[in-house]
Structures are given as C-alpha cells and as structure tokens.
Amino acid sequence: MKILNLVLYSTSNNTEYYEEMQEINSEYYKKFNNNVITLYYKFSNIEEDYKLENDILHIKGDKESYVPGILEKTIKAFEYIIANYTIDNFDYIVRSNISTIINFDLLIKELEKHPIVYYGGGNVMNLQWNGGGINDNKWYGTLFASGTSLIFKPSAVKYIIDNKKLLRYEIVDDVAFGIFFREHRNDIICQEINQEKYLKMPCCFIDSNTLNLGLLKNLVKKDTIIFYRNSCFINNGNRKIDAVQMKYIVDILMNKI
DSSP: OOEEEEEEOOOOOTTTOHHHHHHHHHHHHGGGTTTEEEEEEEEEOOSSSEEEETTEEEEEOSOOOTTTHHHHHHHHHHHHHHHHSOGGGOSEEEEEETTEEEOHHHHHHHHHHSOOSSEEESSEEEOOSOBTTBOSSTTTTOEEEOTTEEEEOHHHHHHHHHTGGGSOTTSOHHHHHHHHHHHHOTTOOEEEOOGGGEEEEOOOEEETTEEOHHHHHHHOOTTTOOEEEEOOOOSTTOTHHHHHHHHHHHHHHTTOO
16 A cells, blocks of 8 residues: 655744654654655745655745645645656555654554545544634534544545635635535545544643653554644643654654663
8 A cells, every 4th residue: 555644844933843743753654665655744935836855845935824824735735746746656645744643554454444435534523613714603514534634535635636726725724625525525425544543642741841651651552543643732832742752652663662
C-alpha cells in the first residue's frame, strides 16, 4: 500500500514549538519510506508559488490564519501533489497535522482490513456546535473527519480540486470538507477508523517540568493505537509540553526506550 501523508505545518511563535515537532515526527515517519511519502506544508514568504526543501513544501503566502488560511493552504497542497505526482499511484492521501503522530504500519493493516471507500478519518465527529466559521445550526448534523487524521482516496482529492469553488472558505477546513461532501456528494459516507485506535493524549506532566514517564509508557500501545493526538494546551499556551511528549512517544514507538 502506498500513502501520501500531507502534514499541516506553520512557522511557530515563541510558544508553539512546531519546528521541534516537525523534527520529531519526521524522524519517525522516515521509517515508513517504502510505503509512505510525507510532506510538511506551510505558507512561506517565497517568490515562486512552491518550493520543496527536503520534506517541507513551502507555499507562497506570508500570513497564516485559522480561517480561511488552513483550507486555502490545504487546497494549494492538493494542487501541488496533483501536478507533481501521479496521484493515482497512491492508495490514500492522508492529511494530518504537526502535533499528531501516526503509526503507519498499523494504519496500513487497518485499511487493508477495512478500506476507506472515498473519505473518512481516524476521528469522525457530528457537528453540533458553533465556531470555526459556524455561526448557527444550519450545518448541525454534518459528519466530518477531524483535521488531525483525514483520509482521502485520490479520486476524492481530485473531485475537491475540480470543484474547489464550491468549498466554503469561511469555515475551517475539516468541517468545510464534511459540508462539501454533504452538499455535493451525499452518496458518500464519512467512514471512521475504529475510534479505539485514536488517542487524544492526556497531559502526562505532574507539573510543568516533571513528566510521568510511567503513565506515558502505559498509554502508548504499539500494537493498537494508530493516531496519537497531542494537544495539552496548558502552561499558558506553551506547547513545549506537547513537543516533549511527542519525543517520548516516538522514542517508545521506535524502541529507543
């Protein structure tokens, strides 16, 4: 099985530690090189439309935003892979984010047993709240795959690009994709990988400087968990804690500790 893994990425401020996260999961993802190509994509202040440096895809743009920036950047990344890869040679396009770690060995096994037919992910939700461009209950009940673990067939990515003008750019990307398919491909079911294989990591720090390594080791299940979502959001928004936890998760998965 061949997978193209697009990882949502951006330049960090002083408290986000995205560069450290990228180094951590890039090291891990290289072990899957026979089956998985990983590209980290971000807006950069460049003259050309795109610039690929190692596994980082720079996309022309100097301002990141939650809405519409994530969706616009993702569409540009989709256009890049369609133009520069034979997309039908891939079985799936995965769209993850910088603070999520994916065990691709387990994901491939899961997809071989339970294929995603068109569109889905590791964590499917039913929209029942406002935010991210949702201001009323019009789209409540929309099933959408979380942006931490989106999974598309190549035909779904091509359909999105062929109809990109129909996307609702005022809505955050993962919800916008769910609404897009609900509106224009209501024959499509948003499929979920077994949710027991998706772990939203709790904070394993006793305090801001002390990691409970025993707790973290107990949470990392190398034979069952596919997606490790890291988002502690404590310590006044400083995400160094997430970066540290990610390093330990990767070290456990790679049998370093």
